[in-house]
Amino acid sequence: xxxxxxxxxxxxxxxxxxxxxxxxxxxxxxxxxxxxxxxxxxxxxxxxxxxxxxxxxxxxxxxxxxxxxxxxxxxxxxxxxxxxxxxxxxxxxxxxxxxxxxxxxxxxxxxxxxxxxxxxxxxxxxxxxxxxxxxxxxxxxxxxxxxxxxxxxxxxxxxxxxxxxxxxxxxxxxxxxxxxxxxxxxxxxxxxxxxxxxxxxxxxxxxxxxxxxxxxxxxxxxxxxxxxxxxxxxxxxxxxxxxxxxxxxxxxxxxxxxxxxxxxxxxxxxxxxxxxxx
Amino acid sequence: xxxxxxxxxxxxxxxxxxxxxxxxxxxxxxxxxxxxxxxxxxxxxxxxxxxxxxxxxxxxxxxxxxxxxxxxxxxxxxxxxxxxxxxxxxxxxxxxxxxxxxxxxxxxxxxxxxxxxxxxxxxxxxxxxxxxxxxxxxxxxxxxxxxxxxxxxxxxxxxxxxxxxxxxxxxxxxxxxxxxxxxxxxxxxxxxxxxxxxxxxxxxxxxxxxxxxxxxxxxxxxxxxxxxxxxxxxxxxxxxxxxxxxxxxxxxxxxxxxxxxxxxxxxxxxxxxxxxxxxxxxxxxxx
Amino acid sequence: xxxxxxxxxxxxxxxxxxxxxxxxxxxxxxxxxxxxxxxxxxxxxxxxxxxxxxxxxxxxxxxxxxxxxxxxxxxxxxxxxxxxxxxxxxxxxxxxxxxxxxxxxxxxxxxxxxxxxxxxxxxxxxxxxxxxxxxxxxxxxxxxxxxxxxxxxxxxxxxxxxxxxxxxxxxxxxxxxxxxxxxxxxxxxxxxxxxxxxxxxxxxxxxxxxxxxxxxxxxxxxxxxxxxxxxxxxxxxxxxxxxxxxxxxxxxxxxxxxxxxxxxxxxxxxxxxxxxxxxxxxxxxxxxxxxxxxxxxxxxxxxxxxxxxxxxxxxxxxxxxxxxxxxxxxxxxxxxxxxxxxxxxxxxxxxxxxxxxxxxxxxxxxxxxxxxxxxxx
Numbered sequence: 001x002x003x004x005x006x007x008x009x010x011x012x013x014x015x016x017x018x019x020x021x022x023x024x025x026x027x028x029x030x031x032x033x034x035x036x037x038x039x040x041x042x043x044x045x046x047x048x049x050x051x052x053x054x055x056x057x058x059x060x061x062x063x064x065x066x067x068x069x070x071x072x073x074x075x076x077x078x079x080x081x082x083x084x085x086x087x088x089x090x091x092x093x094x095x096x097x098x099x100x101x102x103x104x105x106x107x108x109x110x111x112x113x114x115x116x117x118x119x120x121x122x123x124x125x126x127x128x129x130x131x132x133x134x135x136x137x138x139x140x141x142x143x144x145x146x147x148x149x150x151x152x153x154x155x156x157x158x159x160x161x162x163x164x165x166x167x168x169x170x171x172x173x174x175x176x177x178x179x180x181x182x183x184x185x186x187x188x189x190x191x192x193x194x195x196x197x198x199x200x201x202x203x204x205x206x207x208x209x210x211x212x213x214x215x216x217x218x219x220x221x222x223x224x225x226x227x228x229x230x231x232x233x234x235x236x237x238x239x240x241x242x243x244x245x246x247x248x249x250x251x252x253x254x255x256x257x258x259x260x261x262x263x264x265x266x267x268x269x270x271x272x273x274x275x276x277x278x
Numbered sequence: 279x280x281x282x283x284x285x286x287x288x289x290x291x292x293x294x295x296x297x298x299x300x301x302x303x304x305x306x307x308x309x310x311x312x313x314x315x316x317x318x319x320x321x322x323x324x325x326x327x328x329x330x331x332x333x334x335x336x337x338x339x340x341x342x343x344x345x346x347x348x349x350x351x352x353x354x355x356x357x358x359x360x361x362x363x364x365x366x367x368x369x370x371x372x373x374x375x376x377x378x379x380x381x382x383x384x385x386x387x388x389x390x391x392x393x394x395x396x397x398x399x400x401x402x403x404x405x406x407x408x409x410x411x412x413x414x415x416x417x418x419x420x421x422x423x424x425x426x427x428x429x430x431x432x433x434x435x436x437x438x439x440x441x442x443x444x445x446x447x448x449x450x451x452x453x454x455x456x457x458x459x460x461x462x463x464x465x466x467x468x469x470x471x472x473x474x475x476x477x478x479x480x481x482x483x484x485x486x487x488x489x490x491x492x493x494x495x496x497x498x499x500x501x502x503x504x505x506x507x508x509x510x511x512x513x514x515x516x517x518x519x520x521x522x523x524x525x526x527x528x529x530x531x532x533x534x535x536x537x538x539x540x541x542x543x544x545x546x547x548x549x550x551x552x553x554x555x556x557x558x559x560x561x562x563x564x565x
Numbered sequence: 566x567x568x569x570x571x572x573x574x575x576x577x578x579x580x581x582x583x584x585x586x587x588x589x590x591x592x593x594x595x596x597x598x599x600x601x602x603x604x605x606x607x608x609x610x611x612x613x614x615x616x617x618x619x620x621x622x623x624x625x626x627x628x629x630x631x632x633x634x635x636x637x638x639x640x641x642x643x644x645x646x647x648x649x650x651x652x653x654x655x656x657x658x659x660x661x662x663x664x665x666x667x668x669x670x671x672x673x674x675x676x677x678x679x680x681x682x683x684x685x686x687x688x689x690x691x692x693x694x695x696x697x698x699x700x701x702x703x704x705x706x707x708x709x710x711x712x713x714x715x716x717x718x719x720x721x722x723x724x725x726x727x728x729x730x731x732x733x734x735x736x737x738x739x740x741x742x743x744x745x746x747x748x749x750x751x752x753x754x755x756x757x758x759x760x761x762x763x764x765x766x767x768x769x770x771x772x773x774x775x776x777x778x779x780x781x782x783x784x785x786x787x788x789x790x791x792x793x794x795x796x797x798x799x800x801x802x803x804x805x806x807x808x809x810x811x812x813x814x815x816x817x818x819x820x821x822x823x824x825x826x827x828x829x830x831x832x833x834x835x836x837x838x839x840x841x842x843x844x845x846x847x848x849x850x851x852x853x854x855x856x857x858x859x860x861x862x863x864x865x866x867x868x869x870x871x872x873x874x875x876x877x878x879x880x881x882x883x884x885x886x887x888x889x890x891x892x893x894x895x896x897x898x899x900x901x902x903x904x905x906x907x908x909x910x911x912x913x914x915x916x917x918x919x920x921x922x923x924x925x926x927x928x929x930x931x932x933x934x935x936x937x938x939x940x941x942x
Contacts, residue, residue, distance in 0.1 A: 007618045008371065009636060010454055011464035016367035017379075023360045024382050027432055031397035034407050038400045077306050084303040088296060096304065098547040102311050105539040105546070107493025108391075109513040110532040113520050114314040117321055117529075124313065149310055181295075210390025212496030213513065217520065230392035234500060237396065242405055249393045256388060455616050456649040458636045460663035460718060470666070474653040 038246035047247055055223055056232065056248070062140060063229040064255060067208035070147035071155075075201045078155025079193070085156070086163040104153045108213025115146050116217040138220030143228065146215045151204030158200035162193060194270040202263040209256055315536060322533035325526045333530035341507050342515035342531070346492050348423070349511060353430045353491040354484055361438025361483060366472075368439075369446035370454070380443075386435045394432045395500025398425055421503030426511065429497040434490045438483035445479045445557065478553040482546070489542040493535060566592040566627050568613075568722070568754070573622035575608055575778075582608040583619065584778035590756065595748050597769035598758045601801070604775040606758045610724050613756065615639045642715030642753075644725040648707045650699040656710050657682050657695040663718035685713040688747070705736040712744070716751070723748075725757035729764065741768055762802055766790065774798050792930065796913055796922050799839035806845070806883050810836040810912065817912065820856050820878035824912065824931050835915040837922060838931070840907045842871070842886035848904040849895050855904030858883060863899055865889075872897070874905055908933045 042050065050056055085097050103111065119126040119136035129136050136142045166189070174184040212230045219226040229252055236245035323330055333339065364383055368376065386394065400406050402419035412419060419425045453475060457467040473480075495513040502509040504518060512531055519528035550557060568590040575583040583605045590596055598606035611617040613624065615636030624631040631639065650659050657679075664678045673681070686692045689709040699707055708728060715723060728744070729737040745768050748755050759765050765772050766786040774781040774789060774797070781801075782794040793799040800807070810817040812834045816826045824838065848855055858876040865871075870892040872885040883905055887895075897903075914927035 007635070009616050010370050010451060010458070010467075012366055012468070013371050013373075016363045017371070017373065020360065020364045020367050020379065020383075023363075024379075027428070027435060028382060028385055031401050031432070034400040035393070035397045037407075077303075080299065081303045081307060084300050088300055090300055092304075094547075096307060098543050099307060099311055101543055101546065102315060102539065105489050105493075105542045106315070107495060107513050107516075107532075107535045107539065109495040109516045110318060110493070110535045110539070111314060112495075113516060113528055113532060114317045114321075117525075118314055118317045124317065125309070145310075149314065152310065181292075206388050210388075210393070210496075212390065212392050212499075230390050230496065233392050233396060237399060237500060240405070242400060242403075245396055246400060249390075249396050252390060252393065260388065452645055452647065452649040453651060455636070456643065456645060457651075457662070457666070459614055459616070459639070459641060459643045460666065460714070461637055462662075462666040463637070466666045470662070471651060474651070 035246050035249055038242055039250040042243040042247045046243070047251075050244060050247055051251065055227065056229075058224045059227045059229045059232045060251070060255070062143060062227065063209050063252075064259075066140065066144050066228075067147055067151075067205050067211075070144050070208050071151055071201050071205040073144075073148050074151045074155045074204045075197060078152060078200060078204075079159060079197060082156045082159035082163055086160055100156045101153050103150050103214075108150070108211065109217075111149060111214040112146070112217035115142070115149060115214065119145065119218060137218055138222065138226060140226055142218040142220070143215055143226055146218050147208035147211060150211050150214050151208045154203035154207060155197070155200035158196050158203065159193060162196040166192060191270075191273065194273075195267050198263060198267045198270060202260055202267075205263075206256060206260060209259075210252070318529055318532050318536045321525065321529035324529075329526050330530050330533075333524075333527040334534065336527075338506055338510070338515060339531055342510050342512045343534070345423070345426075345510065346512040349426050349430055349498075350488055350491045352427050353434060354488050356431055357434055357438050357487050358480070358484060360435065361442055362480070364439040365442035365446050365476075368443050370451055383436055383439050386432050389432075391433055391494065391496025392500055395429050395497040398428050398432070398501050402428075420501050421505060421509060423509065425501040426498050426509060429501045430491045430494050433494050433497050434487045437487040437490065438480070441479045441483035441486070441557070442476055445476060449475060476556075478549060478556040482549050482557055485542055485545055485549070489539065492538060568631075569623075569625045570609075570613075571623050571625075573609070573612065573619045573624070575605075575612065575617065575619045581605075581778040583612075583622075586622070586775075586778070586780055588773060588780065588783065590754060592754050593752050594754055595745065595768065595770045596754075596756045597765035597772045598756065598775060599760070599762060599765040599772050599801075600775035600781075601760060603777065605778040606773075606775050607726055608778075609775075610726055610756060610758050613722065614641050614643045614724050616643075640718070640721045642718060642720035642723045644708070644711045644715050644723075644728050646727040646730055648699070648711040650707055650710055650714070652699055655696050655698055656691060656702070657686070659699070659710055660685055660713045660717050662714060681717060685717055689713045703736075704732045705740055708732065708740060712747075716753075721754065723753045723755040725755070727758055727760070729761075730759075737764075744768070766802075774801065776801070793839070793911055794928065796837060796839070799911060804842050804884055804886075805839040806842065806881075808838045808840065808879060808881070808910075810838050820876065822854070822856055822906065824907075824910065827912075827914075828929050833914045833927070834917050836912050837915055838907075838910045838912045840910045842884045844907060844909040845883060845885045845905050846908055847872075847885065847887065847891075847895060847897075848906070849897070849901065851902065851904050853904055853906070855906035856883075858903060858905050860897060860899055860901045860903065863892075863897065865892075870897075874903075876905065906933070907931075 039047075081096075081100065085093060085100075116137055117123050119129070119142055121127070121130050121135070121137065123137070126136055134141070136145065170188050170192075171184050174188045175181075179187065210230060212228075212234075215228055216231055219228060219231075221227055221231055229248065233245045233248050233252075236242075236248065322333075364379075368380060368383075399420055402408050402412060402425065404413065404420070406420075419428065453471050454467050457471045462470065492511075493513060494511075495517070498511055499514060499517070502511070502514055504510060504514060506518065510518065512535055516528050516532045516535070519525075519531065570586065570588045570590070573583050573586045574581070580603070582603075586605070586609060598609060600606050608617060612619055613631075615634065618632065651662065654662065660682045661678050664673055664681065667673075672678075682695070683692065686695055689712060691706060691709055691713070694702060694706065694710075699710065702710065712728075725744075729741055732740065741764055757768075766789065769786060771783060772786055772789050773783050776797045782789060782798045784792070784794075789798065789802055793802060799805045808819050810819045810824060812818075812827075813823065816823045817836050817838075818824060819838070827833065827836065846855075851857070856876045856878050858874040858878075860872060861875050861882070862873040863870060864873075868889055869886055870889060872887065874883040874885055876883050885905065910931045912929045912931055913922045914929075915922055
């Protein structure tokens with residue numbers, strides 16, 4: 001009598017799992033299947049041709065490279081901001097904390113035109129940069145800044161809970177043993193934060209790579225210079241090159257997947273290292 | 279609090295360091311976050327309040343507002359039902375493939391919004407899988423409201439589920455078990471015990487889902503066809519005006535969206551402050 | 566109306582939570598499931614409640630198969646270790662919950678529900694707290710609400726899962742005595758799980774000692790204490806000195822003291838004896854037979870004195886417990902040499918091959934000649 005297998009104590013298993021699978025199947029799996037199928041229609045030759053095209057390469061390099069650089073910046077400053085918000089008390093801290101989520105709550109198109117207005121040569125900040133001869137709007141720098149904007153909350157919000165629950169005893173022990181503040185930071189605090197930092201970095205990266213609305217306005221969309229990969233997909237769609245659009249989409253997803261898998265491995269390694277270091 | 283007594287001479291570098299860090303953090307956030315927000319409002323009012331009012335009372339503006347609200351009104355309830363069902367399945371049962379299901383629920387987060395729109399075009403567009411069939415029956419999904427709704431559902435799918443699953447896992451099933459032993463039926467248990475226990479996290483998820491649904495641009499842009507008055511949501515209206523060099527008009531609509539964002543942030547902070555323990559990890563992507 | 570549990574087995578992935586457990590629970594009994602964590606007692610309770618199901622075995626009551634009913638239909642009252650009170654409902658609403666979710670045919674009228682809730686709250690002495698929320702109550706108060714809530718549905722069986730585990734010592738003692746009074750008044754069959762032996766021995770009509778998914782012994786508190794059935798029970802309940810015996814001639818002996826002729830055959834070479842601290846007699850004159858020992862430590866604890874003796878002839882320490890009067894009469898002090906002899910012991914045969922108590926469970930109660938046989942209930 002395999003009674004334990006037959007009975008589930010709480011009701012609703014079939015209904016909840018069934019509905020979830022059905023919904024996911026319809027909304028996520030079916031469309032993604034269409035993507036894969038359509039992309040395959042381009043054939044291997046077509047795919048290689050697409051990847052070899054200089055414009056594609058430029059766009060992919062900008063999307064992924066820019067996102068990487070932007071996420072690195074976010075990792076550094078996100079850590080700083082998370083640290084300041086958790087460890088220090090100062091007037092306006094609560095307000096600042098709420099502001100962190102702005103990129104998350106603000107519609108991307110609004111962010112896009114705002115950033116453009118801000119960094120255009122006659123904008124508040126663009127003006128200052130212009131004095132140094134640096135163009136921000138319609139350059140790769142502008143793309144990077146937009147990517148920093150969208151990825152910022154991910155790092156901060158991933159680090160905050162870890163910082164809040166961190167045991168101060170370790171730091172105090174290190175200090176009483178004679179470690180300088182910087183040593184305590186790199187040897188004691190950073191290892192504990194490393195997994196969360198990597199997670200935040202990965203989330204910011206994933207967001208920045210696929211970002212569209214916040215970036216296309218400030219990018220200027222100059223072919224070979226400031227075209228991002230998502231824009232290429234839109235253009236292919238407008239030209240009814242569905243197979244090409246689908247193939248590019250699959251390529252983007254593929255790269256993202258590889259990146260995230262690598263990061264996840266890095267995370268696991270860093271967690272093990274953090275637990276075993278003296 | 280660090281109970282160590284430091285010699286007076288070494289406190290100042292500490293204090294200075296602290297002040298410096300705070301300064302840099304604040305400066306970074308002001309430049310990168312606050313300035314863009316401020317620009318929206320200054321640009322919207324750059325040509326005076328009259329122009330502003332005129333810009334947002336144009337018929338296109340009204341229809342875009344109506345459409346945005348309509349889409350959100352359809353997307354949010356559907357994702358709430360999904361989120362609750364998914365959370366019940368994931369948090370209360372053990373079964374094979376559970377990790378895979380979790381990854382599927384999170385999948386839309388990892389997909390670019392443009393791709394989210396693309397996949398529906400490939401499914402329901404004129405050359406899509408169902409294109410001919412839809413055409414034959416006179417049903418329009420792409421370049422019509424249903425397409426907007428579908429793309430928005432995809433993009434906001436994980437929001438409610440991600441708020442509920444960790445919370446329900448942390449709460450455990452004891453309350454529901456108690457209700458069952460006391461004689462409650464499945465639905466009685468759900469409405470009298472489960473829902474009250476998750477209500478604040480549910481509200482939080484609704485808030486985030488709504489903000490994203492109303493503000494979604496990339497996915498909606500791909501499936502909408504930019505048909506003014508018909509398939510133009512507020513973010514699309516912003517883009518169209520901007521591309522027509524109607525900056526004041528674009529920023530006027532944008533300022534409404536920015537106000538919505540600020541309202542979302544305010545309610546979010548309120549919920550976190552009052553009901554912090556009843557909410558799970560509220561990092562936007564956090565686990 | 567006896568609850569018959571037979572051959573219940575429940576495995577979790579890495580260990581057996583219940584291993585062929587059989588038990589009869591007569592109506593109205595106050596039964597304690599006692600054991601260390603992992604012993605299976607909570608699993609057994611949850612199976613009775615319908616929150617878990619065994620892989621094999623059955624639970625019957627008056628011919629009905631209880632396992633065929635789900636938790637909702639069992640007519641069982643369950644009090645959780647952490648109360649599981651509904652946070653968003655008042656105390657009164659919590660207690661009324663079971664009555665309000667009844668199908669409308671069996672649901673009492675609103676006035677009737679209110680009256681019942683009022684009566685129950687009075688019985689648990691919380692009538693002034695009816696409008697409060699669980700968060701505003703103390704641990705002991707919450708426990709009483711949980712109990713009232715379970716009783717409101719007039720169950721046939723009351724189950725409590727370590728009900729006092731999360732409470733302060735004083736609250737624990739007064740609450741458990743009050744629970745026993747409640748049981749005597751309602752006459753409800755009650756099964757409660759605990760790892761606290763003092764609680765089990767004080768409250769229960771019968772105690773079920775469990776270990777690693779198996780029942781070690783079922784009996785009255787006195788029987789459990791005086792006549793432990795297995796080495797585990799000897800070591801888990803109360804304190805006991807554990808002494809290894811070896812065969813000497815026709816009997817079993819240790820350190821020169823013979824426990825007399827063993828009731829089992831020559832095949833048994835070794836045995837394990839358990840002697841309770843209060844069953845060791847001391848002789849300061851060193852003339853009577855016994856183990857030579859030196860008094861190492863004295864711990865005075867109110868009306869008794871706990872002594873720690875060093876007995877080199879046995880190669881171990883002995884724990885002895887004597888009354889304060891005896892302590893004074895014997896004029897004991899640390900460092901003294903004396904003789905200690907057992908008055909009563911529970912002896913288990915040891916299997917030479919496995920080096921552990923024999924699987925057949927051969928057991929023997931040895932009582933010193935001339936000492937009165939203690940009356941057993």
